[in-house]
Amino acid sequence: MSAFYDHFSRHAHGEGIKARSTHYCPGCGHGVAHRDLAAAIDELGIQDRTVLISPVGCSVFAYYYFDVGNSQAAHGRAPAVALGHKLAHPEAVVISYQGDGDLASIGLAETISIAQMGLPITVIFINNAIYGMTGGQLAPTSLMGQKTSTSPDGRVAAMGQPLKMAELIASLDGPVYVERVALFSARERVKARKAIKKAITNQVEGRGYSFIEIISECPTHLKMSPQEAEEWVKTKMEPVFPLGVKKDLTVEPWFKRGAPSFEPEAVLGLSGAERLDEDKPRTIANWPDHLPVRDIAIKLAGSGGDGAQTAALLLTRTAISVGFDATAIPSYGPESRGGTSYADVHIAEQEVLNPAASEPQVLVAFNAPSLAKFAPTVPAGGLILYDSTVVTDPGRLPAGRRILPIPLTRIAADLGRPMVKNVVALGALQSALNLLPEDSLVATLRHVLHDKPALLPLNESAYAAGRAAVESALAPA
Amino acid sequence: MSVAPRPKPFLEPQYCKGCLRCIEACPRECITPGSEINPATGLVPVELHLENCNGCTLCLQACPEPYGLRLETDPPAPAFAPNGDFELEDPAKLFGERCVANYSEGDQPDDQIALPACEPLVLKGTYASAIGALLAGCRHVFGYPITPSTEGAELMAKILPKLDGAFVQAVSEVAAVNMMYGAGGAGLPCMTFTSSPGFSLMLEGISYMIGAEVPGVFVNIMRAGPGLGNIAPEQADIKLACRGLGHGNTRALVLAPSTPQEMLDLTREAFALSFRYRNPVIILGDGYLGQMTGMVKLPPTMTRPGLPAWAVWGDRAHRHNLISSIALAEADLETHNQHLNRKYAAISACEQRVECHRCSDAEVLVVACNTPARMAKGAVEAARAQGVKAGLFRPITIWPFPIDTLAEILPGVERIVVVEAGPGQLEDELRLALSHAGIAPPPIDHVRRCGGILPAQSAILEGILQGEEVLS
Numbered sequence: 001m002s003a004f005y006d007h008f009s010r011h012a013h014g015e016g017i018k019a020r021s022t023h024y025c026p027g028c029g030h031g032v033a034h035r036d037l038a039a040a041i042d043e044l045g046i047q048d049r050t051v052l053i054s055p056v057g058c059s060v061f062a063y064y065y066f067d068v069g070n071s072q073a074a075h076g077r078a079p080a081v082a083l084g085h086k087l088a089h090p091e092a093v094v095i096s097y098q099g100d101g102d103l104a105s106i107g108l109a110e111t112i113s114i115a116q117m118g119l120p121i122t123v124i125f126i127n128n129a130i131y132g133m134t135g136g137q138l139a140p141t142s143l144m145g146q147k148t149s150t151s152p153d154g155r156v157a158a159m160g161q162p163l164k165m166a167e168l169i170a171s172l173d174g175p176v177y178v179e180r181v182a183l184f185s186a187r188e189r190v191k192a193r194k195a196i197k198k199a200i201t202n203q204v205e206g207r208g209y210s211f212i213e214i215i216s217e218c219p220t221h222l223k224m225s226p227q228e229a230e231e232w233v234k235t236k237m238e239p240v241f242p243l244g245v246k247k248d249l250t251v252e253p254w255f256k257r258g259a260p261s262f263e264p265e266a267v268l269g270l271s272g273a274e275r276l277d278e279d280k281p282r283t284i285a286n287w288p289d290h291l292p293v294r295d296i297a298i299k300l301a302g303s304g305g306d307g308a309q310t311a312a313l314l315l316t317r318t319a320i321s322v323g324f325d326a327t328a329i330p331s332y333g334p335e336s337r338g339g340t341s342y343a344d345v346h347i348a349e350q351e352v353l354n355p356a357a358s359e360p361q362v363l364v365a366f367n368a369p370s371l372a373k374f375a376p377t378v379p380a381g382g383l384i385l386y387d388s389t390v391v392t393d394p395g396r397l398p399a400g401r402r403i404l405p406i407p408l409t410r411i412a413a414d415l416g417r418p419m420v421k422n423v424v425a426l427g428a429l430q431s432a433l434n435l436l437p438e439d440s441l442v443a444t445l446r447h448v449l450h451d452k453p454a455l456l457p458l459n460e461s462a463y464a465a466g467r468a469a470v471e472s473a474l475a476p477a
Numbered sequence: 478m479s480v481a482p483r484p485k486p487f488l489e490p491q492y493c494k495g496c497l498r499c500i501e502a503c504p505r506e507c508i509t510p511g512s513e514i515n516p517a518t519g520l521v522p523v524e525l526h527l528e529n530c531n532g533c534t535l536c537l538q539a540c541p542e543p544y545g546l547r548l549e550t551d552p553p554a555p556a557f558a559p560n561g562d563f564e565l566e567d568p569a570k571l572f573g574e575r576c577v578a579n580y581s582e583g584d585q586p587d588d589q590i591a592l593p594a595c596e597p598l599v600l601k602g603t604y605a606s607a608i609g610a611l612l613a614g615c616r617h618v619f620g621y622p623i624t625p626s627t628e629g630a631e632l633m634a635k636i637l638p639k640l641d642g643a644f645v646q647a648v649s650e651v652a653a654v655n656m657m658y659g660a661g662g663a664g665l666p667c668m669t670f671t672s673s674p675g676f677s678l679m680l681e682g683i684s685y686m687i688g689a690e691v692p693g694v695f696v697n698i699m700r701a702g703p704g705l706g707n708i709a710p711e712q713a714d715i716k717l718a719c720r721g722l723g724h725g726n727t728r729a730l731v732l733a734p735s736t737p738q739e740m741l742d743l744t745r746e747a748f749a750l751s752f753r754y755r756n757p758v759i760i761l762g763d764g765y766l767g768q769m770t771g772m773v774k775l776p777p778t779m780t781r782p783g784l785p786a787w788a789v790w791g792d793r794a795h796r797h798n799l800i801s802s803i804a805l806a807e808a809d810l811e812t813h814n815q816h817l818n819r820k821y822a823a824i825s826a827c828e829q830r831v832e833c834h835r836c837s838d839a840e841v842l843v844v845a846c847n848t849p850a851r852m853a854k855g856a857v858e859a860a861r862a863q864g865v866k867a868g869l870f871r872p873i874t875i876w877p878f879p880i881d882t883l884a885e886i887l888p889g890v891e892r893i894v895v896v897e898a899g900p901g902q903l904e905d906e907l908r909l910a911l912s913h914a915g916i917a918p919p920p921i922d923h924v925r926r927c928g929g930i931l932p933a934q935s936a937i938l939e940g941i942l943q944g945e946e947v948l949s
Contacts, residue, residue: 027496031541072801077655084659092791113648260616276594353855
C-alpha cells in the first residue's frame with residue numbers, strides 16, 4: 001500500500017504505535033474509505049501527481065497517512081482549495097475529501113458552485129449522519145428522529161430534513177459522474193472501491209468533475225458497536241440515501257490547459273501598452289502664463305450618456321501626452337447607471353496633489369440639474385460653460401464667474417450626431433481656456449480612434465465647431 | 478494444474494483496534510474476536526485462524542487501519558525513513574505525457590524577462606494594479622464583484638484567458654480566498670480584487686493563509702462602512718488589515734499606494750514580498766484611487782515565476798510537502814507562533830516604507846496615506862506658502878508602521894496632524910507605533926472625514942494652521 005506513508009511521522013511526531021496507526025476510532029468508516037482511496041491511487045499509478053485536500057472534521061488529519069501532496073483546508077472550503085490547485089497545475093490529480101458537516105453544511109456554497117463549474121476534480125464525501133470531531137451533533141444528513149447532542153429529542157422537520165447530496169449534485173449540469181456507495185458489506189465495499197477509482201480516472205483523463213458519496217459508520221457517536229453501526233447504516237441510512245449511480249455521462253476527455261504565457265508582446269499588447277517611438281513628434285507644452293494657478297480643477301457633469309466621462313479621459317490623456325500631470329475621477333456606482341454622471345479632472349504643471357474637484361475652477365454642465373448643483377461650487381473668477389440647447393433657463397448663476405452658454409447639443413445635431421456634444425464641449429473649453437497646446441486634443445482623438453477611422457472626421461468637426469462657437473461668442477460685437 | 482496459493486492475511490496485533498469489521502467480511506469464518514488485551518494499546522485485537530483461508534482479501538477491504546490486516550507478502554514495517562520513496566509505474570505511460578514540466582528538487586527561481594520601453598499608459602488605479610500583477614507573473618486571479626474594485630477583476634477576466642491563465646468568479650469572497658489558498662499553496666502567485674465588505678469575508682481565509690504560510694496578494698479598494706455603508710472612498714479597513722486579519726497571531730505587510738503609478742508598482746512589489754516572506758500582502762487603496770485615472774509608466778522587466786521548494790505542486794519532487802495551519806500539540810503551535818513572530822520581526826525591521834515631503838525642518842507634521850495624502854500634500858504646500866513649516870509624512874507601509882523614520886523626524890516637530898478619510902484608524906496605528914517605540918509624541922491633532930467624504934485641502938490647511946502664527 002504505497003499511497004500510505006510507511007511511517008506516520010505527522011501523527012504525534014510518529015512516536016510509538018501512532019507511527020502506523022490512525023487517529024480514528026475503532027470501526028470508523030473513514031479508515032475503510034482511506035484504504036479504498038489509497039488502493040485507487042496505487043492502481044492508477046498517480047501517487048506523485050496526487051494532491052489531497054483534507055477538510056475540517058475527523059478526516060482533518062488525512063494528511064497524516066497519505067503519501068501524496070497534501071493541503072489542509074478551512075472548514076467547508078476544500079473544493080475551493082482543490083480548484084485553486086487544479087488551475088495552478090492542471091496535471092495534478094486533486095482530490096477533495098470531506099465529511100458531511102464540511103461538505104453539506106458550512107461548505108454548501110463551495111460544494112455546489114464548484115461542482116457546477118465541472119472542472120475535473122474528484123470529491124469524496126463521507127456521510128455518516130453525525131458530527132464526529134465536535135462530538136456527536138446534528139449533521140445536515142442526520143436522519144429524521146435521530147438523536148444527537150443538539151437534537152436530544154430526535155431530529156424534526158424544523159431542523160431541516162436530511163440533505164441528499166448525491167441527488168443534489170447529480171441534478172447539476174457540471175458533474176459527469178455521481179454515485180452513492182456504502183461500506184457496510186463486502187459487496188458494497190467492492191462497489192465503493194470501483195467507484196472511487198472511476199471518479200479519479202475521470203479526472204486523470206480530463207473528463208470532468210466526479211462526486212462519490214460514501215454512507216459510512218461512526219460507531220462512537222452513534223453509540224454502537226461497529227457491527228451495529230454497519231447494520232444501522234444498512235437498515236436506517238440506506239433507505240434515506242439510496243445507493244447507486246446518480247449520474248454517469250459519457251464525456252470525451254476535454255480538459256487540457258497550456259502553461260501560462262509570459263510573452264512580453266502578448267502581455268503588453270493586452271495591457272494596452274505601446275512601444276516607445278523615439279521618432280514620434282512630441283509636443284511638450286509650457287504651462288500657459290495667463291492661468292493664475294499651476295493646477296486647475298475641471299468638473300464635467302451631465303446625465304449618463306452625455307459623454308462627461310469620455311471627455312474627462314480625453315482631457316486627461318491629452319494633458320499627460322504634452323507633459324503635464326493629470327488625473328480624472330469618475331462618479332461611480334449606482335449613479336453611473338443613470339442619473340447624474342460627473343467627472344473631476346485635474347491638470348497640473350508638475351504634480352496633481354488633490355485630485356478632487358470640490359471647488360472647480362471650471363465647470364462644464366450638460367444639463368440643468370448639473371448646472372444647478374455645481375455652479376455654486378465654482379469659486380470667483382472661475383468659468384461656467386453649459387449646454388444652452390438643453391438648459392434654456394439657467395436660473396441665477398453666481399456673480400463674478402465667466403458664464404459661457406454654448407448650444408453644444410444643437411451644434412452636434414447639426415453635424416448629424418448629437419452624441420458628439422462632449423467633443424464639441426472640449427473644443428469650446430479649449431477656446432475658452434487655452435490650456436492645452438493647439439491641436440493636441442485632435443492628436444488624442446486621432447490616437448484613440450485609430451481603429452475607428454470613420455469616426456474621426458465627425459469628431460474633428462465637432463471639436464472645431466466647439467472652438468468656433470466660443471470664439472464667435474467671445475468676439476467683440 | 479495447480480495454482481499458486483494466494484497470499485493470506487496477517488496481523489500485527491498492536492495495529493488492530495478490535496473493531497471486528499473483518500469478521501463479517503470473511504466468508505469462511507477465519508477470524509474471531511480476540512480474548513487478550515494487547516498491552517501496547519489496551520485494545521483487544523482479533524485472532525486469525527487461517528486453515529480455511531483462500532486469500533480472498535475481503536477482510537482487508539473491511540479493515541479501517543492502513544497497517545491493520547495486511548497480506549503476508551506485504552513488506553514488514555520498515556525502519557523509520559521520513560522521506561522514503563516508492564517505485565511507481567510511470568504515470569506518463571498510463572495517461573500520456575504531461576504538458577507541464579516536472580520540476581526538480583529545491584526552489585526553481587523566478588526569471589526576469591526584459592520588456593521593451595513603452596509609452597506611459599493612462600490608466601485607472603484598479604487597471605494599473607491588474608497590470609502590475611501581470612508583470613509580477615500572476616496568472617491566477619480569484620474574485621467576487623464588488624464596487625469600487627470590480628474593474629480590476631474585469632480586466633483580468635478579459636486578459637488572463639488569452640495568456641492561458643485563469644480568472645475565476647467565485648461563489649463568494651469566502652470561496653475566492655480559499656481558491657487563493659489552493660493556487661498559492663501550489664506555489665504560484667495569485668491575487669484578488671475586493672472592497673471592504675468582501676475583505677471582511679476573506680479574513681477567515683487570510684488567517685489560514687498566514688498560518689499555513691501561503692503567499693497571495695489582496696487588493697482592497699476600501700469603501701465606507703460599517704455594514705453595507707456606501708461605495709464612496711473611506712480608509713475604513715486599516716484596523717482590519719493591521720490588527721484584525723482573522724483569528725490568531727496574524728500579521729501581513731500592508732501597502733498604501735496614493736497614485737495609479739503606485740497601484741502598479743506596489744502591486745508588483747507585493748508579489749515579491751509575499752513570496753519572500755511566505756505571507757499574504759494586503760494593498761489598501763481607497764475608492765478614489767481605484768477609480769482615478771492617471772499616468773502610469775511600465776517597469777523594465779516582467780517576472781516569470783519559478784516554483785518554491787515548499788509548493789504542493791502535484792509531482793514527485795513536491796510530494797512530501799504539506800500546506801496546513803493546524804498544529805494539534807500546544808507546544809508545536811507555540812513553536813510555530815514563535816517562528817511567525819520572528820518573521821514579523823524581520824518584516825518590521827526590513828520593510829518599513831515612507832515618503833517624507835518637506836519633513837526635515839517640519840514643525841507641523843501631517844501624517845496621511847492613500848488619496849488623503851495627496852490633499853495633505855497640497856495643504857502642506859499651501860501652509861509653506863504662508864510661512865508655516867509643515868511637512869507630510871506618508872506611510873507607504875501602514876504595517877509595519879515606518880516608526881524608525883518618524884523617530885528621526887520627531888525631535889523638531891511641535892505638533893502632529895493626522896489626516897484621514899476614516900474614523901481614526903491611521904491615528905491608532907501611529908499612536909501604537911509611538912507607544913511600542915517608547916516615544917513620547919508632541920500633541921496629536923487630526924482632520925477626519927468619513928462616510929465617503931475625503932478631507933478637503935482647505936480643512937487640512939486649517940488643521941495645520943490651528944495655533945500657528947501665520948505670517949503674511
